[in-house]
Amino acid sequence: MIDPDVRPLRIVIPLYQGVTQLDFTGPHQFFSRLPDTEVIVASVGAEPVSADGLVFAGLHDLGQVERCDVLCVPGGGGCTNAMASDEYMDSIRRLAQGAAFVTSVCTGSLILGAAGLLKGRRAASHWAWRDQLPAFGAIADEGRVVQDGNIITGGGVTAGIDFALTVISELFDARTAQMIQLGLEYAPQPPFDAGRPERAPAEILEEVTRRMAASMADRRSQLNMVVQRLVL
């Protein structure tokens, strides 16, 4: 639990073009129900952000956000663009320094890694991208929500909801998390059991992997360039 005298708590969610919206809208819905907490959604230059056909406006200017208690970095196809932006990455490093918890959902952990924040730390990521974590000195973990000290990371996209409840129980307590869980009726009943590569029917996994292949090759080579720049 964070010192109860530190109120309002400030959670900062830094967006970028091509973020996966559910990576942050899931946690945001849960965080928005917290008492004495401000949730700041920001982008470089306060530019509106497009994500999967939705447009998020009214954002804060990331460079102007002075500090936060919790930094929460979402993932998405645009994560390599975020890594390529010095202004974005400088803000991530600066805000992480003063934060009680540094967190991410999905491939947001690759952004934390590229910012040099995961060296020697266990972290989660989207199942198809988890193998990239060691390139940043992180230890890939298959957990849906992984905590290593003050680093809390969630797996792919929908893991952000389980992640949010875990973060809330760390910031406040289990009681607060359970009250919000009840209010948002989070008692999942997936009609299919295909949400993890180990459980999906083989044919589904093959087809999804095949369809991802083209875009993954591009993004892996972009990631390699980021890693090489870090090493130089």
Added chain:
Amino acid sequence: MIDPDVRPLRIVIPLYQGVTQLDFTGPHQFFSRLPDTEVIVASVGAEPVSADGLVFAGLHDLGQVERCDVLCVPGGGGCTNAMASDEYMDSIRRLAQGAAFVTSVCTGSLILGAAGLLKGRRAASHWAWRDQLPAFGAIADEGRVVQDGNIITGGGVTAGIDFALTVISELFDARTAQMIQLGLEYAPQPPFDAGRPERAPAEILEEVTRRMAASMADRRSQLNMVVQRLVL
């Protein structure tokens, strides 16, 4: 399955001020991965919509959306405001008429009810509001996702994700739903078991109910006014 010759499929999500964002951002993320499908997010006059601290811009003008295959109405604290808007409700009735599926998440079913679309139909809603469905001639159902003919309704907020997979399997097939489920890593692991009133610790349920009481009294009296106007 909808006739495969009807492509692109058009899913319309009509927003209003005070919608609960996860009610539609959850399903939207899943729908956005569908092949040959356009997901149109609209509001009266294309006005930006504020929801729990997020601002959704770049919306379509609801009154100008000619038709849809799937109408998907989200819920939220603002649902009684939506019911009070003739322009919003006229669009709901008009779009529902031509739709293959009329659907909702959370208290979106109360909006469908107020539009006269649920008479004699089984429907889900948020657990705290389910008892209001009979006022609109609907049959309240405790299911997380409820299908009655071409009406598919989800329970509170996070039920929208289970709902989306069900809708996708109706529109396409189980295979398409499972591929999207794997891509979005939907294999939920809630850290607590408090997401339904029957399962939450008694003390949590009491406290949540107590905190909801004030706002619920207001909204129930607003609902009563809508119902009375429908009867007259």
